[in-house]
């Protein structure tokens with residue numbers, strides 16, 4: 001890996017140094033940088049263009065990126081967030097929900113065949129998954145304190161022990177700041193984080 005690279009949108013899932021599970025979603029974008037992560041309600045964070053006309057220019061740039069269903073957090077790079085959350089609300093198994101919704105919506109039909117990526121996390125377990133034009137994968141992963149596994153749309157669309165970074169921060173605000181300013185990954189736009197702190201799920205955006 002070079003010093004700087006463009007990896008598109010990415011998820012980072014891990015545990016803080018004190019052991020709190022978290023997931024962070026960062027929008028990096030060359031084409032639509034004029035966007036923000038917005039807290040819609042206590043269970044929902046959306047990615048929204050600042051100019052409402054942009055919403056209609058591309059079907060993949062406006063969506064809920066984080067949803068909380070009871071004690072489970074879903075984080076993704078597209079509209080599949082909502083469909084995963086719906087099934088989880090009916091107690092479907094996490095692994096199956098991620099597989100079904102990734103294959104159903106499939107990769108994005110844009111100029112890049114942009115993959116869909118997703119994470120389902122609660123205080124006990126974590127699943128990561130993605131669908132590309134030539135691959136589908138869902139895997140349960142063990143999280144380690146102070147480490148974050150990343151999964152991106154471009155270059156690093158894989159679930160791998162090698163795609164790991166050190167994590168700074170304990171609160172969702174601090175993790176947003178840390179990941180948005182993570183310089184190695186270019187074109188930062190906005191960020192959303194959920195941290196599981198005992199029986200509470202805390203969220204923040206930047």
Ligand SMILES: NC(=O)c1ncn([C@@H]2O[C@H](COP(=O)(O)O)[C@@H](O)[C@H]2O)c1NC=O
Nearest residue numbers: 008009029030031032060061077110114153
């Ligand atoms: N989720 C997003 O925020 C998002 N932003 C851009 N895309 C797609 O990715 C394409 C490339 O975008 P960019 O050049 O900003 O990396 C866009 O034309 C769009 O089809 C997205 N789709 C998936 O990541």
